[in-house]
Amino acid sequence: MTARTKARGDWLLHNTADYRQVGIVATYWALLFSMYFVEDCRNVVFFLAACYFAFLNAVVIHNHLHKGMFKSKRLNRLFRGVLSFGVLYPASANLASHNIVHHHFDDDGKPDWAAPDNVGFRWHLLNLLHFPNVVGPNTFNGVSRWAKTTRQRDFRRQYLLEQAFAFGLTGVLFVFDFWTTLFFILLPQLWGARGILRINLIQHDGCDITSEWNHSRNFVGKWFNWVMCNNGYHTIHHNRAGLHWSVLADKHDQECGPRTDPSLNEPSMVLYLLRTFVFGVHRPDDEDVASAERAADRIDLEPRAQRREQAEAEAIAS
Amino acid sequence: MLTQQIMGLLALGILWVNGLLVVAVALKQLAAVNRMRSRFARARGEGRLIEGVVEGDSPIAVRRVEQLGRARTDTRSEKTILFTDGAQSFEVLGGRIQTADGAVEIAPAPDESAEVWVATPRAEEAAACPSEDAFDEAWGDANKYKGHRRDVSVDVRGGDRVWVVGAREGDRVLAPDGGPLLLSMVEPFAWARSKAWLLGGFVLAASVGLAAVTALALWRPWFGTVSTIGGVLCVAYFLGIQPLGTAVRDAVRTPARQPVNGTWQRS
Numbered sequence: 001m002t003a004r005t006k007a008r009g010d011w012l013l014h015n016t017a018d019y020r021q022v023g024i025v026a027t028y029w030a031l032l033f034s035m036y037f038v039e040d041c042r043n044v045v046f047f048l049a050a051c052y053f054a055f056l057n058a059v060v061i062h063n064h065l066h067k068g069m070f071k072s073k074r075l076n077r078l079f080r081g082v083l084s085f086g087v088l089y090p091a092s093a094n095l096a097s098h099n100i101v102h103h104h105f106d107d108d109g110k111p112d113w114a115a116p117d118n119v120g121f122r123w124h125l126l127n128l129l130h131f132p133n134v135v136g137p138n139t140f141n142g143v144s145r146w147a148k149t150t151r152q153r154d155f156r157r158q159y160l161l162e163q164a165f166a167f168g169l170t171g172v173l174f175v176f177d178f179w180t181t182l183f184f185i186l187l188p189q190l191w192g193a194r195g196i197l198r199i200n201l202i203q204h205d206g207c208d209i210t211s212e213w214n215h216s217r218n219f220v221g222k223w224f225n226w227v228m229c230n231n232g233y234h235t236i237h238h239n240r241a242g243l244h245w246s247v248l249a250d251k252h253d254q255e256c257g258p259r260t261d262p263s264l265n266e267p268s269m270v271l272y273l274l275r276t277f278v279f280g281v282h283r284p285d286d287e288d289v290a291s292a293e294r295a296a297d298r299i300d301l302e303p304r305a306q307r308r309e310q311a312e313a314e315a316i317a318s
Numbered sequence: 319m320l321t322q323q324i325m326g327l328l329a330l331g332i333l334w335v336n337g338l339l340v341v342a343v344a345l346k347q348l349a350a351v352n353r354m355r356s357r358f359a360r361a362r363g364e365g366r367l368i369e370g371v372v373e374g375d376s377p378i379a380v381r382r383v384e385q386l387g388r389a390r391t392d393t394r395s396e397k398t399i400l401f402t403d404g405a406q407s408f409e410v411l412g413g414r415i416q417t418a419d420g421a422v423e424i425a426p427a428p429d430e431s432a433e434v435w436v437a438t439p440r441a442e443e444a445a446a447c448p449s450e451d452a453f454d455e456a457w458g459d460a461n462k463y464k465g466h467r468r469d470v471s472v473d474v475r476g477g478d479r480v481w482v483v484g485a486r487e488g489d490r491v492l493a494p495d496g497g498p499l500l501l502s503m504v505e506p507f508a509w510a511r512s513k514a515w516l517l518g519g520f521v522l523a524a525s526v527g528l529a530a531v532t533a534l535a536l537w538r539p540w541f542g543t544v545s546t547i548g549g550v551l552c553v554a555y556f557l558g559i560q561p562l563g564t565a566v567r568d569a570v571r572t573p574a575r576q577p578v579n580g581t582w583q584r585s
Contacts, residue, residue: 129335134564137560
């Protein structure tokens with residue numbers, strides 16, 4: 001039996017593991033509106049938790065846009081609106097920016113909009129800070145262009161609705177209480193949106209995007225992946241985008257094991273960030289991380305062009 | 319408790335860090351443009367930058383761009399194909415140019431040792447739809463997932479005024495060691511000057527804007543009406559400076575890196 005067929009759903013969800021994601025979003029909304037309405041909640045704990053859950057909200061967008069979690073298509077679309085408010089960008093942008101362009105490191109012959117070489121400071125911490133300032137507009141422009149030619153007929157309407165809901169609700173909150181919204185709604189939203197953009201730098205800088213098994217950096221800590229819905233296993237996610245996040249850990253061990261350079265399996269993201277961006281001043285030199293892949297047995301993997309085509313087809317269907 | 323003052327300082331800190339990062343990148347770009355202008359000046363002083371008119375009918379250089387065309391699906395009024403650039407290459411094919419001091423031969427240079435700056439109208443001309451039949455042929459593919467692939471060649475040809483930067487051997491200019499032979503339809507000093515002005519203006523405007531919105535946000539009484547207007551402008555600045563920064567980045571790319579793209583339309 002394959003990992004795909006083990007999925008167990010109920011009347012609402014394709015996979016009951018996704019209740020964790022629903023819980024993440026519900027918790028995030030509770031944190032945001034607690035701070036907005038209750039003055040006593042405007043403290044460090046709530047604020048930091050809201051920023052963290054904003055990032056997790058973006059992780060849920062990522063998972064949900066790969067495979068809608070609800071059995072109802074309408075509910076999937078509605079949930080995209082809810083998720084869009086959490087990070088103040090339309091969730092459906094992920095269809096083009098992530099599922100199609102990023103997964104294949106290619107935009108019709110041009111580089112990924114979120115390629116690490118979009119930033120070039122010698123002090124690497126500045127690259128981490130500045131990355132969203134460049135990649136955000138790249139992504140917005142790219143999605144706008146993609147929207148003009150997509151064959152997903154209802155994309156533009158859905159994209160517009162998500163923007164209307166996200167910006168509309170945030171705007172209403174601003175009108176009623178500008179400063180509280182700025183400090184306790186907008187800052188977490190932007191932290192989440194910019195955090196998920198930064199992940200592109202964290203997960204791909206110094207990797208070999210021309211390889212099949214060493215294009216990504218993985219963060220393999222068990223607790224980290226429980227909280228992050230297995231988004232630390234990035235190599236296997238890129239190569240098998242159709243897999244549900246709940247099975248990525250097993251698949252990572254099975255397929256990436258001998259093919260992925262051990263240096264790309266980081267035990268802890270926090271330690272990696274500290275080592276690379278805080279204690280390490282300069283950007284690390286590129287290494288031949290794909291040597292492990294060349295030495296290992298080959299494994300069946302469809303060509304990238306074919307996988308890209310499948311990604312677009314799945315985007316249209318979901 | 320996170321007071322408004324604490325959060326205000328945090329928000330201003332975020333605004334300033336990101337505003338200054340965008341300005342720092344523009345300053346780096348300005349330094350790169352100025353270095354390029356200095357290289358041009360040095361080359362002119364050493365007789366390695368020459369200006370002249372291309373002789374003969376054959377192209378002297380070419381910029382080749384692989385493009386993918388996709389049909390627009392957001393409009394039904396007319397059929398439109400949007401082309402976007404993929405990989406590109408340059409080649410100096412070689413030829414002669416007539417300068418004020420006489421004819422100079424330009425040696426051929428292949429892709430890795432050539433860079434060709436074409437003028438925008440010439441690129442537009444090369445990317446334009448040649449005929450209705452060509453449109454109809456492309457339209458079918460442009461509506462499919464894989465799109466319509468084509469190669470665009472933008473020529474520099476006889477009668478064009480060009481500027482060439484390379485190594486000089488008597489009446490011959492060739493690719494220098496360790497760098498490309500540059501053949502440009504764009505006057506390089508004017509190009510560098512206009513980009514330097516753009517970047518300098520952006521740095522100045524971005525810095526003044528950052529200081530101005532901050533001053534308004536800190537207007538006393540804090541969080542009063544004027545201060546709130548300042549807060550709104552701070553948010554607008556934060557959201558606006560990022561696309562402005564990337565727009566300036568795109569605008570100051572050398573002509574060799576400016577996209578050719580193109581749009582074909584038929585009603």
